[in-house]
Amino acid sequence: MKLKGNISDVKQKRDSKNAGIEVQINKIEYITHKKDGKYYQPFDYEVELETPLVITGDCLAQTSNSQPKDGEYEFDVYDIVDGAYVHNPNKQLSLTVAYDYDADLNILTSVYYTVTISNEEFKELKRQGHKSRVSKKGKARR
16 A cells, blocks of 8 residues: 555545546455345445556545545545546545655655445455455475
């Protein structure tokens, strides 16, 4: 995880001027809701990325319901579809940033990126993750 630029410049409206801000993400958490008896329960699956996912500031807007505490930010994520920015309600990004006064530098302390997907996509994602782990184990034994 890495942060480039001043994340506090991102406001509640998405702005193309924030394209210079970059957040590199090493882990994605996928969430789905399955019926467990009478109620729906959330299930999650975390994926470690080999190459980091980079989200630029022009694809972010602070959530309207979040009052950022010291260094805690929540963002809505926008996708670029046919050259236009489209809000994706299934994606959320939360960051915690600490400020180092001696170095005059913002330090990224945690990144939490979640994507809500359907049950079918969730099952397929877990199946693919299991297959890749099994194939990696087989290569390590040789």
